[in-house]
Amino acid sequence: MPSATAKLIVVVLDGLRYDAARKYMGYMEHLAEQGEAICVRVRSELPSLSRPLYEVLLTGTPAAKNGITANHVARLSRERSVFRLAADAGMRTAAAAYHWVSELYNAAPFNPLSDRHQHDEEKPIQHGIFYFEDHYPDSHLFADAEHLRRAHDPHFLYVHSMNIDDAGHKSGGESAQYERAVRAADGMLASLVPEWLALGYRILVTSDHGMSASGQHGGTAAEERSVPLYLLGDARLLLQEAGVEADAMPQLRMAPLMCRCLGIAPPAAMTGSAVVAFPASVSS
Numbered sequence: 001m002p003s004a005t006a007k008l009i010v011v012v013l014d015g016l017r018y019d020a021a022r023k024y025m026g027y028m029e030h031l032a033e034q035g036e037a038i039c040v041r042v043r044s045e046l047p048s049l050s051r052p053l054y055e056v057l058l059t060g061t062p063a064a065k066n067g068i069t070a071n072h073v074a075r076l077s078r079e080r081s082v083f084r085l086a087a088d089a090g091m092r093t094a095a096a097a098y099h100w101v102s103e104l105y106n107a108a109p110f111n112p113l114s115d116r117h118q119h120d121e122e123k124p125i126q127h128g129i130f131y132f133e134d135h136y137p138d139s140h141l142f143a144d145a146e147h148l149r150r151a152h153d154p155h156f157l158y159v160h161s162m163n164i165d166d167a168g169h170k171s172g173g174e175s176a177q178y179e180r181a182v183r184a185a186d187g188m189l190a191s192l193v194p195e196w197l198a199l200g201y202r203i204l205v206t207s208d209h210g211m212s213a214s215g216q217h218g219g220t221a222a223e224e225r226s227v228p229l230y231l232l233g234d235a236r237l238l239l240q241e242a243g244v245e246a247d248a249m250p251q252l253r254m255a256p257l258m259c260r261c262l263g264i265a266p267p268a269a270m271t272g273s274a275v276v277a278f279p280a281s282v283s284s
């Protein structure tokens with residue numbers, strides 16, 4: 001049985017670049033200033049595109065191995081995801097996320113009429129609420145996630161918003177609209193994170209990729225690749241014990257970090273797990 005403390009919430013704010021997080025996310029930076037959170041810079045894998053990086057975040061494998069090389073590769077993942085590993089370990093899993101996450105781990109292609117709400121304990125994502133418009137309000141997305149948490153008490157809850165990315169594509173990564181979307185997401189975290197922390201969750205807040213001033217990503221520029229990772233609650237201990245420095249952490253380490261937060265040994269296929277020798281467990 002999973003330990004009672006092994007509960008993890010991962011928040012992925014799609015398209016959030018590192019410098020914007022550090023400048024505009026006043027609540028998250030307050031937690032960092034108070035020692036309640038640690039923020040490190042993560043260097044995204046390539047290509048710095050959404051669907052390939054969802055697969056990187058959740059399987060710890062590079063695109064050259066997992067085959068999710070472009071946004072149009074709309075098929076189920078062939079790798080063992082953190083969802084699958086957690087479910088196999090007897091944990092409950094849930095996600096409030098963009099429909100591509102459902103296509104990678106539950107069912108492809110996505111059918112909006114049948115796949116928006118999913119409840120199937122045989123699937124890697126046992127409880128899912130998936131949206132399929134990039135302008136689906138982040139406020140609703142966070143409400144979906146909190147509903148899943150309260151209704152199903154998942155050990156692993158994945159929360160994935162899209163409005164920051166959407167604003168970046170429409171107006172650019174240095175626009176007032178982009179800045180507003182980042183600040184709004186920070187405000188939503190401010191209303192949920194205190195309760196999550198009080199309940200003992202480990203929390204990771206990160207992004208898949210950044211955003212150029214011209215509203216693009218996919219390439220190698222720092223503004224497209226540099227994203228933040230905030231570690232909250234006991235998740236902080238894992239980073240400190242792993243000895244990760246405050247400069248760029250390879251994104252392939254995210255999936256093994258999620259596994260460690262859940263008390264699961266990362267499988268050998270997770271490339272990042274070989275990079276750093278994590279402590280055997282912090283929950284024991």
Ligand SMILES: [Zn+2]
Binds near residue numbers: 015050165169217
């Ligand atoms: Zn995008």
